[in-house]
Every structure is written in structure tokens, then in C-alpha cells.
Amino acid sequence: MDSRRSDEQLLLAVAERDMGAFRALYERHAGWLAIRLARRCNDRDLVADAIQDTFVAVWQRPQGFRGDGDIAAWLWGIAIRRLVSRLRTPGGVAAVLGSAESAPAAEDQVLLSVEYGDIGQALARLSPEMRAVIQAVVLDGLTAREAAQLLHVPLSSVKTRLYRAKAHLRAALAEGSS
Amino acid sequence: MTGWHLDDDLLRRYAERTDSLAEGASAEQHLLSCGPCRARVNAAAGVIDVAAVWTRTQDTVEVPRPSVLERVLRVAGLPAHEARLVAVASAFRGAWLAGVATVLAFAGVAAAFGHARGMWLFLAVAPIVPCLVVASSYDPWLDVAFEPELVTPYPALRLVLLRTIAVLALALPLVLLFGLVVPGAAAFAWLLPATGFVAVVLAASTWVSPLRSACAVSAAWLAVIWLLAARSDAPEAVLQARAQAGFLILAAASFMIFLIRRRRLRQLRPWG
Amino acid sequence: MGTTSISLCDVGRTFGATRALAGVDLDLKPGVTGLLGPNGAGKTTLLRLLATALPPSRGQVSVLGLDPEVPAERTDIRRQLGYLPQEVGFPRGFTAFGFVDYIALLKEWTQPAARHAEVRRVLGLVGLSDLSTKRLRAMSGGQRRRVALAQALLGAPAALILDEPTAGVDPEQRVTLRTVLAEIARRSIVVLSTHQTEDVAALCERVIVLDRGLIRYDGPVTDLVAQAAGRVWLADDPDPAAAVSWRTGTGRYRNVGGRVRDGAEHVEPSLEDAYLLLRGGAPERQPTGELA
Numbered sequence: 001m002d003s004r005r006s007d008e009q010l011l012l013a014v015a016e017r018d019m020g021a022f023r024a025l026y027e028r029h030a031g032w033l034a035i036r037l038a039r040r041c042n043d044r045d046l047v048a049d050a051i052q053d054t055f056v057a058v059w060q061r062p063q064g065f066r067g068d069g070d071i072a073a074w075l076w077g078i079a080i081r082r083l084v085s086r087l088r089t090p091g092g093v094a095a096v097l098g099s100a101e102s103a104p105a106a107e108d109q110v111l112l113s114v115e116y117g118d119i120g121q122a123l124a125r126l127s128p129e130m131r132a133v134i135q136a137v138v139l140d141g142l143t144a145r146e147a148a149q150l151l152h153v154p155l156s157s158v159k160t161r162l163y164r165a166k167a168h169l170r171a172a173l174a175e176g177s178s
Numbered sequence: 179m180t181g182w183h184l185d186d187d188l189l190r191r192y193a194e195r196t197d198s199l200a201e202g203a204s205a206e207q208h209l210l211s212c213g214p215c216r217a218r219v220n221a222a223a224g225v226i227d228v229a230a231v232w233t234r235t236q237d238t239v240e241v242p243r244p245s246v247l248e249r250v251l252r253v254a255g256l257p258a259h260e261a262r263l264v265a266v267a268s269a270f271r272g273a274w275l276a277g278v279a280t281v282l283a284f285a286g287v288a289a290a291f292g293h294a295r296g297m298w299l300f301l302a303v304a305p306i307v308p309c310l311v312v313a314s315s316y317d318p319w320l321d322v323a324f325e326p327e328l329v330t331p332y333p334a335l336r337l338v339l340l341r342t343i344a345v346l347a348l349a350l351p352l353v354l355l356f357g358l359v360v361p362g363a364a365a366f367a368w369l370l371p372a373t374g375f376v377a378v379v380l381a382a383s384t385w386v387s388p389l390r391s392a393c394a395v396s397a398a399w400l401a402v403i404w405l406l407a408a409r410s411d412a413p414e415a416v417l418q419a420r421a422q423a424g425f426l427i428l429a430a431a432s433f434m435i436f437l438i439r440r441r442r443l444r445q446l447r448p449w450g
Numbered sequence: 451m452g453t454t455s456i457s458l459c460d461v462g463r464t465f466g467a468t469r470a471l472a473g474v475d476l477d478l479k480p481g482v483t484g485l486l487g488p489n490g491a492g493k494t495t496l497l498r499l500l501a502t503a504l505p506p507s508r509g510q511v512s513v514l515g516l517d518p519e520v521p522a523e524r525t526d527i528r529r530q531l532g533y534l535p536q537e538v539g540f541p542r543g544f545t546a547f548g549f550v551d552y553i554a555l556l557k558e559w560t561q562p563a564a565r566h567a568e569v570r571r572v573l574g575l576v577g578l579s580d581l582s583t584k585r586l587r588a589m590s591g592g593q594r595r596r597v598a599l600a601q602a603l604l605g606a607p608a609a610l611i612l613d614e615p616t617a618g619v620d621p622e623q624r625v626t627l628r629t630v631l632a633e634i635a636r637r638s639i640v641v642l643s644t645h646q647t648e649d650v651a652a653l654c655e656r657v658i659v660l661d662r663g664l665i666r667y668d669g670p671v672t673d674l675v676a677q678a679a680g681r682v683w684l685a686d687d688p689d690p691a692a693a694v695s696w697r698t699g700t701g702r703y704r705n706v707g708g709r710v711r712d713g714a715e716h717v718e719p720s721l722e723d724a725y726l727l728l729r730g731g732a733p734e735r736q737p738t739g740e741l742a
Contacts, residue, residue: 031219032209032220039202236570329502330528331556332555
């Protein structure tokens with residue numbers, strides 16, 4: 001494991017076609033990216049494919065990173081979009097749907113730290129479907145269209161749920177502060 | 179960067195997906211900007227076989243993509259590794275083929291316009307194209323990796339023949355296509371001479387370098403055409419049955435010689 | 451499998467009027483053998499003969515117990531042989547990985563997974579794992595030489611024939627290569643030609659000195675070095691009685707051979723000294739310093 005170089009340095013080396021740096025980058029990030037993806041999709045093979053696609057994309061376009069923010073965030077952006085691409089196939093849909101009922105708390109995610117107890121509680125009162133939308137759009141930074149693909153719901157549903165979720169949250173916040 | 183990090187308990191719950199809503203989200207936000215915690219998460223769970231995915235990723239990135247010709251050969255029934263061997267020959271470089279196509283197009287169009295000169299030009303060029311392309315597919319001068327290639331167990335004869343066939347499969351339709359614009363029997367009369375010349379080059383390659391013999395054959399043919407054209411206006415001389423039969427015999431005899439002397443292909447410098 | 455040895459019996463090779471090799475007798479066993487000699491001595495021809503790239507004009511060659519004149523046995527030899535020629539050209543558009551993969555195909559590695567793993571292994575041996583996707587045309591001469599060496603190492607051959615493997619390779623990499631070759635030589639026959647006596651001294655147990663197609667010396671390195679014992683000395687000026695002398699980095703002159711003056715400041719001979727002495731022969735002036 002190459003622990004001397006920063007992620008940025010590794011990425012620069014990858015742009016120079018350095019296989020060793022590419023491997024180091026992979027070993028630093030493939031694990032946690034896979035875990036995070038697996039929390040959105042039960043199908044491990046799809047997750048593996050998405051990870052492969054992610055790193056191939058990094059190799060092919062390392063200059064896609066603009067230097068703003070963490071490389072980890074950039075990598076996550078690529079990874080979630082690659083997962084969405086893979087989920088476009090029929091088999092992928094079931095993987096996400098399955099997650100809705102099963103593991104209770106973990107699958108339904110909510111944004112922001114525990115410091116913001118109000119919102120945490122407010123969001124906890126949202127339905128799973130609402131929470132999934134919030135997670136997809138807010139946490140993962142997906143567009144409404146991409147969220148619709150990930151969750152396999154019509155785009156109009158996503159927009160509706162987003163609207164309602166925001167309304168619900170506003171109400172809860174107003175309640176909390178008064 | 180605060181001093182806040184994921185404690186072991188939270189990390190375990192995160193990896194096992196038994197954490198709460200808020201915990202999970204806050205963990206993920208933290209991980210986006212904390213390398214050490216990411217490393218701990220990496221070590222935690224085995225969601226995917228990270229090593230296996232690495233091998234696949236490495237393959238995608240390192241292993242050369244098959245060229246169009248390679249894929250065509252695979253579809254044609256050649257095993258994947260042989261398709262690659264055949265496709266790599268220098269004769270299959272785009273620039274080469276483009277050059278060949280241009281020359282033929284020029285000749286074919288000239289012939290189509292009905293000029294007798296055009297006909298002669300086509301008859302001059304079409305038969306020598308296949309032997310030139312075949313020669314370039316395994317000539318040491320063009321095949322720069324020749325010496326290490328030579329000392330490998332792969333049968334040279336098989337490689338030469340496969341490349342010859344592949345090249346002909348490419349070149350012949352091309353020439354035939356252009357030949358179709360040429361009026362009369364000339365459109366096909368070049369086929370037997372072409373076959374004859376390819377066989378001659380194969381046989382000669384057991385003595386001299388293939389490119390050298392291909393150039394010699396081409397020069398000889400051009401000279402013959404020049405002489406015939408100078409003497410008469412009509413190319414019938416070439417199209418006569420006797421001439422065609424002669425080419426057939428030439429082809430058969432040359433190929434026999436090639437097969438008899440094929441051992442020579444395996445040594446460096448059977449040619450100068 | 452056959453025996454791990456290569457033997458040449460009264461082997462000669464002529465090209466037209468030129469006699470490149472004349473009456474060479476050789477018996478090689480596992481270990482590293484260095485081949486020294488001036489340009490035109492016949493080193494490359496000898497190596498080509500060993501690698502079955504060339505048949506001898508006369509004499510018998512036996513590689514790993516097999517006869518290269520018999521086509522089936524020749525193919526068998528080539529299955530267990532790795533060869534690095536003096537000059538290797540690289541086809542356009544190849545990466546390091548691509549080229550070694552191509553040669554691996556010719557060496558009958560038909561299964562992709564095994565083949566790719568082997569290609570990565572040999573690229574790792576020569577220190578080019580990180581540069582596997584770099585285009586050969588974009589590489590330095592030394593890096594290309596290492597790629598060419600990598601293809602010779604495919605399949606852990608029983609016989610490894612290397613023509614100037616360290617040419618153009620920087621000192622650090624040469625040390626790595628020496629380690630790799632030493633490891634291989636524990637079970638395989640390794641023959642390498644070089645102009646660098648340090649490589650031979652560091653790596654080879656046995657050295658063969660070739661000159662104008664004939665073997666001038668064939669034996670342990672230590673014995674050759676011992677021949678120069680007491681015949682190498684330092685002085686502040688070049689000694690006219692020496693066979694060869696040159697200015698060293700310290701500003702003093704190293705003198706080899708010829709008539710040794712009494713009370714001269716003797717030093718331990720190096721392989722280079724012994725080689726020059728062998729080549730120098732009679733105490734005449736020779737071009738200084740260079741291994742011609």
C-alpha cells in the first residue's frame with residue numbers, strides 16, 4: 001500500500017499512466033465505495049461491476065477531477081452514477097426494491113449529523129419512500145431523473161415525493177424552532 | 179478537519195448495516211473527507227472480492243483491445259489467441275490498406291471511363307496487389323519484432339499461411355469490388371495471375387526476403403504489361419486461355435516448392 | 451525432460467566469405483556464463499546459434515539434450531528457451547504489456563487469464579509493472595531493453611540467451627536485473643554477452659572470452675582475474691612499459707601488463723584488467739581504457 005502519496009498525487013500519476021499509482025488508489029478506495037454502494041443495492045455482483053466501471057472511468061479520465069473538494073467525493077459521484085447505469089438493466093431493479101423492506105434502519109438513510117436532532121427526528125418520521133428520495137437527491141447528489149432510475153419509480157413520483165418531503169421537513173423544523 | 183472520528187462500534191454497525199438513519203448518514207459524510215477512517219472501513223467488511231475486481235479492472239485497462247480485424251477473424255472461427263497473432267501483422271495497418279484502396283480506385287475508375295489505358299493500368303496493378311500485401315504481412319524488414327518472434331515454438335508455416343489467407347480475404351474482395359467497374363472479362367482475368375504471384379512469393383520467401391521477391395515479381399509483371407501495351411491496344415493477350423492456364427500452373431508449382439522448402443522459414447537469414 | 455545443458459562440438463559458422471565462428475567447443479550447465487569480446491568477435495553469432503535462430507555451418511549443437519536440426523526437437527527447444535536479441539524492433543502502437551502479451555501468444559500461452567498473469571509477472575521482474583500501459587515508442591532505450599528482456603523471461607525458460615541485456619540500462623536497474631538473473635540461474639542456463647566487465651564480475655561464475663570466432667578463455671571468473679595478479683599497478687604517470695594504461699578518477703594512472711617495474715605499487719586486479727591483459731597480449735600500446 002502506497003501511503004506516502006496523497007490522493008491528488010496518485011491521481012496525477014494515473015494521468016501519467018502509472019499502474020502502481022492506479023493500484024494504490026484502488027486499494028485505498030474500492031473497499032469503502034463498495035460498502036457504501038452495497039447499502040443502496042443488494043446485488044453484490046452489480047456492486048462489483050460498478051466498482052470496476054468506476055475505476056476504469058478514473059483511469060480513462062483522471063482529468064475529470066477539477067481539484068475542488070475531496071477526491072473521495074469525486075469518486076463517490078462516479079461510483080453512484082455507474083451503479084445507476086448498471087441498474088438500468090431489468091435485473092438491477094429488484095436489487096434496489098428489495099432493500100426497501102429488509103434491514104430496517106440502515107437502508108433508509110437520512111442526511112445531516114446527529115447534532116441536528118430536529119431534522120434527524122423529522123426525517124425519521126418520513127416514510128421509507130420519502131427517505132429514499134431525500135437520500136438519493138440530497139445525500140448522493142443525484143438528479144431527480146437519476147433518482148427515479150435508481151429507485152425505479154416514475155420521475156413524477158420522485159418530484160412529488162421530494163416536494164412533500166421538503167414540505168414535511170419545513171413543517172417539522174418550524175415546529176421545532178417555535 | 180475536526181478531531182471527530184468513527185468509533186469502532188459505529189464503524190462496525192455501519193459496515194454491518196445495523197446503524198440508525200442518522201448514524202449512517204453522518205458516517206458517510208465523515209468518510210468523504212477522512213482517509214484514516216476510510217482505511218478502517220476498507221479493512222472491515224468484505225462486500226465484494228476486492229482483489230478479483232482489481233484483476234478485472236487491470237485487464238480492462240492493460241490488455242490491448244482487439245482490433246476490428248481480430249474480431250472478424252474470431253467470428254470467422256479462429257481461436258481468440260490466433261486471431262490476435264494474425265491480426266497484428268503489419269499488412270493490416272490502416273495506412274497500408276488505405277494506400278492499396280486508393281491505387282485500385284484510381285485504376286478502376288480510369289478503366290471504367292473506357293480508356294484503354296485505364297484497362298491496362300488495372301490489369302497491371304490488380305494482380306500484384308495481393309502478393310505485395312501478403313509479403314508485407316511477414317517480411318522481416320517490416321515485421322520489426324522478427325528475431326524474438328522467430329525463436330518461439332509457434333509454427334511459422336501456420337502463421338504465414340494464416341496471415342496470407344487473412345490478407346487475401348481482405349484484399350481480394352477489395353480488388354474484386356473495384357474490378358466490377360471495369361468492363362469485360364478483365365474484371366476477373368487478373369485473379370489467376372494474382373494467385374500465381376502470391377504462390378511465387380511464398381515459394382521465393384524460402385530463399386529471399388518476401389518483400390524483395392514481391393517487388394521483383396511486381397516489377398516483372400509491370401514490365402510485361404508495359405511491353406504488351408506498347409505493342410497492341412487490346413489486353414486480350416492476358417485474357418487468353420493459354421495465358422490463364424499458364425498462371426495456374428505457375429501457382430501450383432510455386433506452392434509445391436513452398437511446401438517442400440517450408441523448413442527454411444524457421445531459420446534466420448534464409449534470406450540475406 | 452531433457453538434460454539442462456547446452457553443448458557445442460567443433461561448431462563453425464561462415465557467412466559467405468566471412469568466418470564468424472571457427473571450431474568452438476562448449477559445454478554449458480545451469481548458472482550464469484558471461485560472454486566477453488570485442489565487436490566482430492562472433493558473440494552475437496554464437497548466441498544466435500545457441501538460440502536456434504541460426505544453424506551452424508559445421509559441427510554439432512545440442513540444446514537441452516535436443517537437436518535443433520530436427521524440426522520437432524527444435525520446437526521443443528524453443529518451448530524452453532528465452533532469447534533476447536541484440537536489436538529488437540517494436541511494432542507501432544504497442545504498449546509494453548501488449549508486446550510481451552504478443553510474444554506470450556507465440557509461446558503458446560493460449561489461456562488469457564494465465565497469460566496475463568505471466569506477462570505481469572515478467573514485467574514485474576524487470577521493474578516495469580507501473581509502466582505496462584506506456585507505449586513502447588514513448589519509452590527510453592533502457593526501458594525498451596527491459597521490455598525485450600521481459601519477453602525472454604516468459605515461462606521461466608531452462609535456457610536463457612541474452613545479447614547485451616544491460617545495454618542502455620541505468621545502474622540501479624542493472625543491479626535489479628542481476629538479482630533476477632542470479633535467481634533464474636539457480637535452475638537454468640543463462641548466457642549473456644556484455645561490454646560491461648562489472649556485470650560479468652558481479653554476476654557470472656564463468657566467463658568466455660571470444661575473439662575473431664575463437665574462444666580465447668573459458669573458465670571461472672576468479673581464475674581469469676588471477677591471471678592478472680601482480681601485473682596491475684598504480685603510478686602517477688602512465689608507465690611506458692605497461693601494455694595498457696589509463697588515467698583513473700583519482701588522477702593516478704592504472705597500468706596493466708607488459709614489463710612490471712620493481713617496487714611498483716601493486717593493486718588487486720579486476721576482471722577488466724584481466725580481460726585487457728588477455729586481449730593485449732604482447733606489451734604493445736593498445737587503445738587505452740576502452741573495451742573495444
